[in-house]
Amino acid sequence: KGLSGEWWNYRHTQHHAKPNVYLKDPDITIPFAFLLGKVIPAKWGKKHWGKMPYRHQHKYFFLTLPPLLLPIYFHVDVVNYLTRKANWQDTLWMLTFIFPQHY
Numbered sequence: 001k002g003l004s005g006e007w008w009n010y011r012h013t014q015h016h017a018k019p020n021v022y023l024k025d026p027d028i029t030i031p032f033a034f035l036l037g038k039v040i041p042a043k044w045g046k047k048h049w050g051k052m053p054y055r056h057q058h059k060y061f062f063l064t065l066p067p068l069l070l071p072i073y074f075h076v077d078v079v080n081y082l083t084r085k086a087n088w089q090d091t092l093w094m095l096t097f098i099f100p101q102h103y
Contacts, residue, residue: 002097003074003075005090006081006082006087007082011026026077
């Protein structure tokens with residue numbers, strides 16, 4: 001509620017086009033918090049990207065992802081998507097929904 005419709009359609013289409021394919025399905029691509037498979041964590045480890053304890057991500061996944069996914073990650077992703085696409089009309093509509101609730 002209050003997020004961009006274009007962003008949601010993009011994520012939904014990408015998810016159903018390539019479900020559970022890393023870097024293609026946006027629902028499983030949260031690179032700075034969780035890494036999936038055997039190749040991607042090794043690649044990040046060799047290049048020293050990210051500072052999370054990826055070896056223990058199975059322990060902190062359920063404690064962090066559900067409470068942080070909607071309120072933080074989705075809002076950051078929406079703003080990132082709208083600025084990359086320069087969709088200022090959708091940004092304005094989103095702000096008109098968010099600001100009256102907080103002020």
